Amino acid sequence: MPIKLFITNNTKSVDVTELAQAITWSGDYQQCARTLDIELISSYTDKNIPVITCELGSIVTLTSDNRILFEGIVFERQKSTDSNTINITCYDRGIYLKRNEATYKFSGITAEAIVKRVCADFGISIGSVATTGIKISRNFVGVTLYQIMQTAYTLAAEQTGKQYIIRFSGKKLNVIEKKATNETLIIEGGTNLMSASTSESISNMINQIAIYNSKDVLVKTLKSSENIKLFGLMQSSMKQPDKQDVSAKAKKILSDNGVIQKIVINNLGNIANITGGTVIVREPYTGVYGLFYIDSDTHTWKLGQYYNKLTVNFKSIMDEQEAGSLPSKSKNNGVSGTWEYLYEPGGGKNG
DSSP states (O other): OOEEEEEEETTEEEEOGGGEEEEEEEEETTEEEEEEEEEEEOOSSOTTSOOOOOOTTOEEEEEETTEEEEEEEEEEEEOOTTOSEEEEEEEETTHHHHSOEEEEEEEEEEHHHHHHHHHHHHTOEEEEEOOOOOEEEEEEEEEEHHHHHHHHHHHHHHHHOOOEEEEEETTEEEEEEOOOOTTOEEEEBTTTEEEEEEEEEOTTOOOEEEEEOTTSOEEEEEEOHHHHHHHOOOEEEEEOOTTOOOHHHHHHHHHHTSSEEEEEEEEEOOTTOOTTOEEEEEETTTTEEEEEEEEEEEEEEETTEEEEEEEEESSOOOOOOOOSBOOOTTTOOSOOEEEEESOOOOTTTTO
């Protein structure tokens, strides 16, 4: 599938596809910004090679059949007289969610309303935002916009049982529920699978949780009996605030901290394989069979070849954040709103 690479400076867009020696497009479920790394052919002695202006802050766009795969900003650039390439690192607009901090107080509004409020305040365009209907009260003091949004959806996920991911499509922010879609690709040996590897670990296992109340009295113990029998006792503890039940959260911790299996596959490239999506893998030697969720993806175009490296997971997981704190009842007047902004970027790059 043909791709095109454009660099835009001062409203002038230049097609640099033929000068791109290597292009790497990547993402990870714990990073809200996708990355584009480019090696552009360049020479300060060879006059046959065009001189490309690519300043910091330039807009870079990667397309496939006129569909925008990536639109972002040049954040790093490296060139040397000892090299015939310029190395460029770009991030999409998700980078601004992590480079801006703010202070907010929210009382009894949904996770999706929190995202829309923050986006409105910072001039961020919105695409689709997953509906949860879960109302949240939370104070955020000097934390990043990403932590605010992802914490809101983490709290919602504890009640909906769903997993969510934040990512940008062009200029628009989207909050997406992680689930299988019609774009789920089948990857199997003998066709598009190049290699697969698996590893398993119980190094971070938790198979029992002791729950204590505010007076440090043991309230209850939740356990994974089968894992205790197989691997021995590995206990963690939690404190339960008054008039709250943290059993659901404890059960999720037990579920998320069992046997951890890491699966890495290399396959012929497909642009549908991005973090938050799913693939079906069939590989008999490693025993990798079934539907998997993509935790990280790397797409590489080099020397006429296009291939993927994917880290996949049997379970759908999200980047869980717990920024901010519960409002104090004595100070909370039930009004949601903004206290102050610590920094807001200029130049229109984030919206």
